[in-house]
Amino acid sequence: MNSIFADAQKRLVDVFKYTELTDDVEETFKHPKLSLCVSLPVRMDDGRLKIFTGYRVQFNDTRGPTKGGIRYHPDVSLDEITSLSFWMTIKCAVMNLPFGGAKGGICVNPKDLSRLELERLSRSYIRGIADIIGPKRDILAPDVYTNATIMGWMADEYTQIKRQQLPGVITGKPVHLNGSLGREYATGRGALHVLQQWLDRKKLQPQNLTVAVQGFGNAGYHFARLAHRVGFNIVGIADSKGAIYSKKGLEPQKVMQHKQEHHDLGTMLYCDGSVCDLQHYQKISSQELLELDVDILVVAALENQIDKDNAGNIMAQIVLEIANGPVTSEADAILEKNGVVVLPDVLANAGGVTVSYFEWVQNRAGYYWVEEKVNARLEKCITREARAIFDLADEKRISLRTAAYLQGVNRIAGAITQQGTREYFLNK
Ligand code: NAD
Numbered sequence: 001m002n003s004i005f006a007d008a009q010k011r012l013v014d015v016f017k018y019t020e021l022t023d024d025v026e027e028t029f030k031h032p033k034l035s036l037c038v039s040l041p042v043r044m045d046d047g048r049l050k051i052f053t054g055y056r057v058q059f060n061d062t063r064g065p066t067k068g069g070i071r072y073h074p075d076v077s078l079d080e081i082t083s084l085s086f087w088m089t090i091k092c093a094v095m096n097l098p099f100g101g102a103k104g105g106i107c108v109n110p111k112d113l114s115r116l117e118l119e120r121l122s123r124s125y126i127r128g129i130a131d132i133i134g135p136k137r138d139i140l141a142p143d144v145y146t147n148a149t150i151m152g153w154m155a156d157e158y159t160q161i162k163r164q165q166l167p168g169v170i171t172g173k174p175v176h177l178n179g180s181l182g183r184e185y186a187t188g189r190g191a192l193h194v195l196q197q198w199l200d201r202k203k204l205q206p207q208n209l210t211v212a213v214q215g216f217g218n219a220g221y222h223f224a225r226l227a228h229r230v231g232f233n234i235v236g237i238a239d240s241k242g243a244i245y246s247k248k249g250l251e252p253q254k255v256m257q258h259k260q261e262h263h264d265l266g267t268m269l270y271c272d273g274s275v276c277d278l279q280h281y282q283k284i285s286s287q288e289l290l291e292l293d294v295d296i297l298v299v300a301a302l303e304n305q306i307d308k309d310n311a312g313n314i315m316a317q318i319v320l321e322i323a324n325g326p327v328t329s330e331a332d333a334i335l336e337k338n339g340v341v342v343l344p345d346v347l348a349n350a351g352g353v354t355v356s357y358f359e360w361v362q363n364r365a366g367y368y369w370v371e372e373k374v375n376a377r378l379e380k381c382i383t384r385e386a387r388a389i390f391d392l393a394d395e396k397r398i399s400l401r402t403a404a405y406l407q408g409v410n411r412i413a414g415a416i417t418q419q420g421t422r423e424y425f426l427n428k
Pocket of ligand 1: 142143144145146187214215216217218219220238239240241286300301302303322323324349350352353
């Protein structure tokens with residue numbers, strides 16, 4: 001299998017052509033600062049002891065404490081978590097947040113665990129990594145198949161270990177446990193702002209545009225809900241079990257309501273239902289959804305969904321990357337040749353980490369903002385960075401991805417260079 005991290009690094013080759021960087025910077029980008037692999041013992045409900053494997057990778061902390069989510073998925077590997085920590089480093093710099101990048105994960109299918117097993121596993125993970133995290137060192141957050149409830153258990157475990165209330169160690173917590181208003185839907189909301197900025201430039205109206213959404217979890221659902229509200233026609237929705245299509249359009253909130261009626265009895269934290277349970281819509285596969293004849297394709301599930309094999313079949317004119325790394329570097333080249341515009345992940349899904357930053361600020365200040373303030377600040381930050389990236393892409397005639405990376409890499413490079421370069425140490 002190809003390395004996700006090796007593919008992620010290929011993006012830098014293009015970026016380095018457009019900026020003058022010292023060898024120090026290029027060398028730094030090749031290596032994560034710290035990679036930890038931990039064995040996580042969990043007492044299962046039937047009395048057995050089961051050991052799970054967990055990871056935490058801190059990629060770079062030159063610009064501040066590292067920041068990144070925790071993923072629960074059977075395919076989690078060190079390679080995947082390293083790539084995600086690299087993307088977090090770029091993303092935080094793209095948004096000019098005072099953070100470096102990190103990521104964590106546990107190799108598990110959380111839907112196979114009971115609620116109590118899941119809580120023990122989450123607490124075991126914090127015990128395993130407690131020495132390398134902290135509000136001023138490395139800050140956690142939700143990602144695929146983790147949510148506010150799990151963040152609450154983790155924050156509580158950290159409090160017990162440190163014997164201090166340190167809510168800033170983790171963001172995306174429940175609002176009643178020092179979470180921020182607006183964090184739950186921030187990723188979807190931020191993606192919608194980025195899309196709208198792009199459409200405004202092209203003088204396109206939502207009412208005339210059809211959208212297909214792959215991934216109907218935290219990020220994809222809230223995007224679809226908010227996009228439907230401002231007039232986009234959501235014609236296709238996919239989750240891990242399949243997809244539904246309706247030319248006339250779907251109502252995301254009703255689809256979610258129906259999906260949730262099929263709760264998994266074990267944990268009640270995951271939904272056992274699927275969008276496919278909605279009988280009166282046409283059923284298609286998640287792969288077919290990607291190739292629908294729509295104006296906008298939103299990829300909000302996992303990495304590597306569009307690769308060299310299906311990139312040529314993408315009919316959408318715009319791909320909005322809400323997932324991290326959904327398009328491989330080979331697919332990027334094919335999409336570009338076919339005139340498909342990709343709104344890149346390091347910008348399009350940055351609403352989540354931006355409001356996580358706001359949560360961290362509120363936790364440290366001990367002063368909490370009203371929802372309108374959170375939303376207004378998110379809109380201001382993400383539209384400012386989006387406009388700068390769109391302008392840079394126009395000016396240098398480069399893809400939006402290369403422009404976004406350029407913006408992030410230049411900021412990180414500035415910080416690395418300020419710490420001293422070869423020229424500096426050789427007194428040149
Ligand atoms: P989630 O667990 O809430 O939802 C994941 C969704 O993807 C589920 O609906 C699941 O059914 C679906 N899915 C999984 N495999 C699929 C497949 N093969 N085809 C179609 N659907 C599939 O996770 P999330 O938090 O929404 O994260 C989704 C993506 O967004 C990830 O790449 C994550 O890294 C990224 N992201 C999330 C956030 C956040 O704040 N949650 C922030 C930035 C980026």
